Amino acid sequence: MRNLSSIRKTFLDFFQKREHKILDSSSLIPHNDPTLMFTNAGMVQFKNIFTSQEKRSYKTAATVQKCVRAGGKHNDLDNVGRTTRHHTFFEMLGNFSFGDYFKERAIKLAWELLTKEFDIDCRRIVVTVYDGDEEAFNLWKKISGLPSNKIIRVAGKDNFWSMADIGPCGPCSEIFFDQGEGYLGGLPGSSEAGDRYLEIWNLVFMQFEQKSQKERCILPSMSIDTGMGLERISAVLQGKTDNYDIDLFKTLIQASEQITGVKYKGDNIINHRVIVDHLRSSSFLIADGILPTNEGRGYVLRRIMRRAMCYARLLGYEDPLMMRLFPVLCSEMGSAYPELIQAQLLIEETLKVEDMRFRKTLDKGIYLLDEVSSSLEKNAILDGSVAFKLYDTHGLPLDIMQDILWARGLGGVDVASFKQSLEEQRSKARSHCLGLGEKITEKIWFSLKEKYGTTKFVGYNIHHGSKVIEGDEKKSDYSLFQKPSVDFTQGIPAIVKAIVLQDSIVDVARAGQKVEVLFDQTPFYAESGGQVGDTGIAVGEGVSLQITDVQKKVGGIFVHHATIEHGVLRTEMPIILTINYQDRRQLSINHSATHLLHAALRTILGPHVSQKGSHIIPERLRFDIVHSKPITREEIKFIQDHINDVIAQNYSIITRIMNIDDAIASGSSALFGKKYSDKVRVVSIESDDGRVYASELCGGTHVSSTGEIMLVHIVSESAVSAGIRRIEAVAGQRARSYLVEQDEKLRSLASFLKVQSSNVVKRVEEIWEERRELHLINAKHKLKLNVDDLSCHTIANVNFMSHVIPDADFKELKGLIDMLQKKIKSGIIMLIGVSKEKKASVVIAVTQDLIDRFNAINLVRLSAKVLGGSGGGGRPNMAQSGGPDGNKVDQAIANIVSFLKNKIEK
Structure with missing residues (x-):
């Protein structure tokens, strides 16, 4: 019998042999689509290719994509456990063509994989085509030899796919597996409902572009997008009619039985199913950097986790069950998804802490349910908005509330008003999520990228006004710089390629106007990786600009936000770009210090520590990490001493350009959920004898050795949200200045208290204790009077x-x-x-x-x-x-x- 892992491998091997680029699954956090809560299909990572906003070095690809459908429009959460096929997390097998092959080869590949590699009896296959797509109908007949009655024309939306109201779209062809006469249900497209014909694969032929509601035209470059659920095809190949009977789920359910002592039968079937399904989605979401919170994606994760925890309680199990089950999941899926192994400590700690926290909430939720239902008469129905509050605030799932109320002779929950409240909450979550992804890139930047290409960044090796230009200096014509008043030593020459004024491309802009400018090359670092963009000036013939920020837009173009101080700015005019070197120097110090801090945190607190965010400005650095409890004063001292010891040893800071696979294999750390290109920049902190202290994928600016950082001092440590700690620190000269300021404050306080500086803490403690005693005496006095x-x-x-x-x-x-x-x-x-x-x-x-x-x-x-x-x-x-x-x-x-x-x- 083929197991799930071998089916996954067979699929990828099949397409690799047929010249498809095999790509890793993208993160569950959509990289380029802020309209999605989670990645829910294989095509999500290719969306910009399908819309011609991005080009890749390959034209065909295949993936096994991690998907979650538990929030927003695509939400299977309420069905999970109650059906044989619904999941919050699933793997989507897909092959894709971007202007290479089209319908004929897509159908050939699908037919060959199913009937030859997977050895499915062709007599049990039925396909549908979009009514009117005669080309697909004839190709299926020619390639498969299926009789006409098994190639079914289906009209309507079910067999026509579109990305949105406007954009690429096309007809579909769905492939079904006949489970046999023992099941109810007519052929696909018929009105006879049932499970006999099981959809296993969907082929989307993207051949049109929807211009408006009434206008649709043929795409100049037609594409293929396919999707097949791994769990569903595994059930077919293993001879199962229930996804939860395949090898992966069977192993997890058996582990759940063993730990809880409760068999997988009767009413407990649903309980075990929910737990093992939600374990998968929770674990993968945490591995991709999402933690349980009260808003956005974190809110959905918390709902999933707490639903599973409720069902664990129904099994009579009080300890953190998902935490105990995770090693089994890791053993089953860790080889295919190494992020589970890398984040194991984080996942187990998060599952444990959330379970412990939820116990208190759940007890209170059941207590409040008792309270709000105690006044209801027999068969009465509980207001859905009240039930939703218990669901939203205390994590009580609707189905569990229904069971409790029915057992007491009540009529359950008003489901209609509950769903209304739920939809209102989801709308809030969706609106919050829109701010989490990358801002929808304006069409203007796509057009400029297509016209001028990626901006050449020449700013890595600039220090203290020196000029080092990487690459070919002859790319642009700088012979226009003739006036001796222009000093080349103070900046980098560039050509103005585009000016954007109030969301419009213009050729000319004048003094006082705020503009966004695109140059052919730039020494200005664009904000990314937590490091803010450079500031500085641009000076040309009769014009000067104050550059206040630089942002990186689609395709690597650098957009300079500027105010024209005087003169007239024109496209194609030569100009000199000069960054604020003092701020750049401090930014480089702070960024290198952030890498030291990250490494020290992992060394002292544990390898579960991972970066959740950073903000690096000239004045200070801020670093958010995943850690479940406050960092003690002793730990902060150890971390700080550890960093300053590495600084004192003056380790080298080396940057290398590497293949992404080689970089990860070498031990370089990458951010959870971040999308990287094939070539990456690796920043390593190394001793003279080659020992690597820290190595990260990073595009930021850095100093050349740790000694240049001079000093790091941690200013504060605090909680951002559950499981997230924030550290703020100063480095370099800013750290020295900060310590001098603190010393002055201490001396002033000592003078005020009339003690030596070394006795200030002791004296403050004495004053505090005196205050407490006076407060107690006062309270006793007040109480005695009454x-x-x-x-x-x-x-x-x-x-x-x-x-x-x-x-x-x-x-x-x-x-x-x-x-x-x-x-x-x-x-x-x-x-x-x-x-x-x-x-x-x-x-x-x-x-x-x-x-x-x-x-x-x-x-x-x-x-x-x-x-x-x-x-x-x-x-x-x-x-x-x-x-x-x-x-x-x-x-x-x-x-x-x-x-x-x-x-x-x-």
Whole structure:
């Protein structure tokens, strides 16, 4: 029996032998399509080729593409587990032609792969063609020999594909597998529904361009885009009618059975399916750099993870199940997708932390579901908007809420209003996602790229005003520079190729106007890799420009944002470009320091650390990393010392141009989710004896040795979001200046406190402790003044006293308990402190004579749920808890009173 891995390999080998370029799967984060939440088809990475906005060195390709359909328009999440074929994550096999072969060869290749390589009985194959595409109909008949009744003409959208309302489009031909007479369903295109005919491959013939709703023309270069689900074709080749019965899922489900002790049968079939499916999508999304958050792609990931965690609870399993299953997935898929192995620690830590965090949320969600449904009469239906809030905020899946409500004799959830609320949320997520991808590149930059090609960057080797031009200096004609007033030593000569003013291409621009300028070559670095673009000036005959920013647009053209200071700027005029060398020098220092920081973090915190973002400006560097907990002061000191030790050893910083495969094989690190070209620039930090301290794929500017950095000082460490930490640092002369400033502040503070600089911390601690003691005395005084007025409820002969004290913390609350216990002798005391941020701290004490009836720990935990917290601890006679919602203190007190009444009356 062919396993899934061998089927994947057979597909790629088949097309490689037929002169197709075999490409890796692109990231699940679409690189060039901000309209997509996730990559959901094989053609996504080729979209710009299909629209003629990009050209590649090859005309045919084949891929196995990672896909996720769990957010936005393409969303299979709710169906997963309940059908045999829906998945949130799947692999899409595809072959592509960009103006090379068309219908005939596409059909030949498909037929040969299915019937020869995969050995599928041709009698079990049925195909459809677009009604009116007689060419495809005749080609299928000629190539396959299928009878006419198995080549079915289908009209409508199902057999005609378009990228959007405007753009490339064309008819489809779908290939179906006949599962046999034991299944219901008529031929494709018929009205007889059923699963007998299973779609396994879709061939798209891109031959038209939709100009408008009424106008469609033939493309000058016709293309092929095909897609076949690996899981579905594996089921066919393994003789299975259920995707979850193929070897990959079988292995994962067996592991889930073994860990949970629950068999894959009956009601638990759905539970196991959801868990193993969502494990795949969660793991691959994390490997591509997405982490669970409350917005955009991270929000969808959190929904997927928490849905799986809910189903794990239905199996009665309380520990982080997906974390324990991940090594099995890694073993099965890690050879095909090495990013799983590279990110293993990160994935396992993320799965574990999210599971631990969700436990508290899930408990509260079920508690709130109990609360909102308790007043409903038998067979009553819960408002869908209320259910959606529990789904959105607390992660309770709709189907689990339905099961809970039905078990209580209720009518379940109003699904229509739930879906309405869900669609509103998805619209927000989609609008957020539009800002995550690259901005849709304006047509103007595509046209300029086609006309002038890639901008030649000559700025890597410029330092302190020296001029080094890489490549052929004769590319442009600079003989127009005749006036002796132009100083060549102060900049790089260039030719103005295009001027854009207010989104229009112009030939002339004048003083005071803000323009975007394209030169044939430039020493100005364009913003990328976290490093901001260079600033500087441009001077020509009778004109000067202040360049404020440089951005890289499609195809590697550098767009210079500038203000014309004086004179007239014209296309094709010669000009001298001079960067701000002082800022460039500091940017290079900071960028090299960022590489040192990244390497030190991985060395000291662990290899799970990966870059989530950076921002490098002359004043400082900012670096965001994946790490699940705060970095301690001791760790920061180790990291800082480690970096400065490498600086002191004056390692060389070397750049090389390498093939991407060779660079990765050499150990150079690359950013998750970033798309790289075949040739990459590698920046390595190496000792004199060849030991590599750090090596990264990077296009930024750097100093030539670590000694030039002089010093790195970490200024701050903070949380950006769950699992993401941010480090800010200064380097070089900026670091020295920062430390001098800090020393001056310390000296001023020491003078103010009238102590030596070395005793400042000790004196501040003493003052802080004195303040706390005064605050406690003041609180006790206030309470003593009112102690006689405090109400003491008597509940069936048990005294109960409660009081809310603004700004009191746990220590202060416990200090006040003794005073009140002396007053009531016997009873229960509940004190709540509420901070200015509205966070609540609760302390409950039970006198010794009541401990056998009431436990303080149980009481504070009951309070915590109301206040938005969870847990609580202490001793049976005194315990503490808290929560973020201090506005509900009255409800928390009322809950305790109600609980005591019920218990005493029983």
